[in-house]
Amino acid sequence: MATLREAPDDVPRASRIARVIDTAATERGILARACNRVGIDPGVADNAGLLAYGENAVFALPQAGIVARIARGPHLLDRARREIEVARWLRDQDFPTVRPAEQVPAQPVSVSERPVTFWELLEPADRDPDVKDLARLLKRLHALPRPPFALPAREPLALVETWLDSADAAVHLDDRRFLLDRKAELLDAYAAVRPVLEPGVVHGDALLRNVGVHGGRPLLLDLENVSDDLRELDLILTPMAAVRYGLPDGAVEKFVRKYGFDVTSWDGYPVLRAVRELAATAWVAQHVPGNPAAEDEFAHRVRCLRTGDTTSRWHSF
Incomplete structure (x- = not known):
């Protein structure tokens, strides 16, 4: 390093x-x-x-x-x-x-x-995806049996240090220390989470941007984080994205109706959301060198985590 x-x-x-x-x-x-x-x-x-x-x-x-x-x-x-x-x-x-x-x-x-x-x-997209497409795909994915080969646990914070290392001097040492301390705290909280859904195959990065509608049907894209873990990990991202990245009014309600479970009513939701937001912040760090917009966004996200701000809008990268 x-x-x-x-x-x-x-x-x-x-x-x-x-x-x-x-x-x-x-x-x-x-x-x-x-x-x-x-x-x-x-x-x-x-x-x-x-x-x-x-x-x-x-x-x-x-x-x-x-x-x-x-x-x-x-x-x-x-x-x-x-x-x-x-x-x-x-x-x-x-x-x-x-x-x-x-x-x-x-x-x-x-x-x-x-x-x-x-x-x-893929063929050119037919239309933009919506949260109902995402919910249908996740419900179908979660209904599949486990594959005949081993899948790892999702470990959403596993690459935090790698992402920070890749930014080198572009990330202030105080911010690095804060994020790694936060990681240690959240790993303990994450280990204590008890799911209400049966664990199994999860996409691992189930954001709307990872759905495309091509050739007349929605497709689930980017399979690099498919894992065997808590199904709730896939479901927290839509309500989180509604706050942080902006979704149309009523999007979370549509997602919940189509999937059939409201993850925000579960007591593990705040922990899993905090875990994902820490990972999303560290992920931006690798884009900071040479990218003023990423530098500003990283600083904004760190500020939100430091102050406990759970409502400010974030910009996608």
Whole structure:
């Protein structure tokens, strides 16, 4: 781990912006090498469109009819393997979700210790998803039997320190200490939570942004956090998102009616929401270097956690 400094301001903003440009070029270079490794013309990487850059750099390669996901580091290799295994199992269950690219049977591949997976390119979205789509998909997912392979527990705070480390000097040491102390407190509270629903297969990141409506039906996207854990972990995110990110009026009520359980009435809800908000704050840290908007958002979220502010709006990344 690189040495932490007391303040992020000793890293010039111009240097941080240059680092982002270098990062984009690096991701595209890894994409070209990964394509070459699996027999896809590496030239398609030149015209690949960057769809998202979070835990993964996600590129659309329309010429090849696929999407490539490049994970941030070797610590995510096992998760990438499991994501492919889960996707194939869900395919066999006829569950509506994304499918691994058939032309790349052996995956993930590693390039510069970065796990890369390939997926079928979806048709253009028919419409925006709504919370009823999400509730239906979760109800169907939660009704599935456990798969014939082991799934880990969700462990929603497992990567907090990794995300903070990736920000290096861009995160103030006092904020890092506060978040790690908060993590320790919440791990104890989380261990004491007693569910009311039967634990089992969960999506693990069941936000509305992980639903797409393609080819006439809603699909559950981003399977990297599928786990065997508390079903309530999937259900807390809609009421949390209604407060933090904004959902249309009545969205939570529609979600509850469609799924059939109101997680906000459960005594474990405040703990699971606090756990998720800490994780969501630490997650933004990895975007802070070279990104003034992420820097401001991270500071805002930390301020909310420090002051116990549970109502202020957050901005999505």
